[in-house]
Amino acid sequence: xxxxxxxxxxxxxxxxxxxxxxxxxxxLMTEYGLDSTPYKDLYLVELIEEATSxxxxxxxxxxxxxxxxxxxxxxxxxxQEADKAKIIPGAPKTLEELKSMGLKIGIITRNCREAVxxxxxxxxxxYDLLSTRDDVRPxxxxxxxxxxxxxxxxxxxxxxxxxxxxxxxxxxxxxAGTGTVALLSxxxxxEDFADVRPDLILSQVSDLxxxxxxxx
Numbered sequence: 001x002x003x004x005x006x007x008x009x010x011x012x013x014x015x016x017x018x019x020x021x022x023x024x025x026x027x028l029m030t031e032y033g034l035d036s037t038p039y040k041d042l043y044l045v046e047l048i049e050e051a052t053s054x055x056x057x058x059x060x061x062x063x064x065x066x067x068x069x070x071x072x073x074x075x076x077x078x079x080q081e082a083d084k085a086k087i088i089p090g091a092p093k094t095l096e097e098l099k100s101m102g103l104k105i106g107i108i109t110r111n112c113r114e115a116v117x118x119x120x121x122x123x124x125x126x127y128d129l130l131s132t133r134d135d136v137r138p139x140x141x142x143x144x145x146x147x148x149x150x151x152x153x154x155x156x157x158x159x160x161x162x163x164x165x166x167x168x169x170x171x172x173x174x175x176a177g178t179g180t181v182a183l184l185s186x187x188x189x190x191e192d193f194a195d196v197r198p199d200l201i202l203s204q205v206s207d208l209x210x211x212x213x214x215x216x
Contacts, residue, residue: 002155003098003208004146004178005127006111006164009186010205011091012119014081014111018044024073032066033058044074045110046110062094073138079113085119088185090206097209104128106149108172110139120162129153141168143176150176163208170196181208 021044026036028035029051039047048070055063059118079157109116113132120130129149136145150160162173167185170193173180180199183205184190190201202208 001102001212002104002106002150002153002160002162004056004106004108004149004162005205006162006169007094007107007116007165008138009029009165009208010088010163010169010183011107011125012085012087012096013186014078014085014115014119016077016081018092021074021077022047025070028066028070033170043110045133048074049138055207070107070189075112075115078112079118082115082118085122088205090204094206094208095126099126103212103213104153104155106131106153108140108145108149109133113119135193141171141175143172146172146176146178150178163205167193169194170198173198 005011025044025047028038029036034051034054039050042050048067050068052063053068055066074151083096083099099105105127107116107120107127108131110133113134116130129152131145133139137149138144140146148161150157157177160168160178161181162176163180163181163183164170165183165188167188170180170182174196180198180200182193182201184201184203185205193212195199200211202211
């Protein structure tokens, strides 16, 4: 059995200042002659990708430059917060216990690798695979990062769970064909998962240990 975990809000809490990051990206878009209005409803990664794509249709070199600067803004914020990340109570112990039960552990995140590795080292997390946005695109909720992780871990989707604190984690899991577990350890409440219908909803990540013990 394989368990794929989300990172931010599931294992650690980064507390990114999203309004500040969005404003910095909107200002950068204005500098490059882009109207940010059509991008207001996009997540940060998708905003950068879509804006880069639009610029490529105008000037490929400027698009490449924009992408580097935009990614740099997001990466800098993530790394800064990684050094102050709060470990979700019981998360490192949960991964340790699941591994001792013979489960394979993967971490699938939209964050950059440097920030994630910094935060995970602070909690001494044990895992078999880490996949970040630096490794596989497109990111969640698309299933490619989950599919790639399962191939590397030699696991079938039917023998895997995707665990996360956001509906996009559940959507990604369903698209990849895994079981899905929603955690209420982040900023989402149980009703926020009503439309995506996870297979299981748990209050905290440490509840997974009891779940797998009961399954045996």
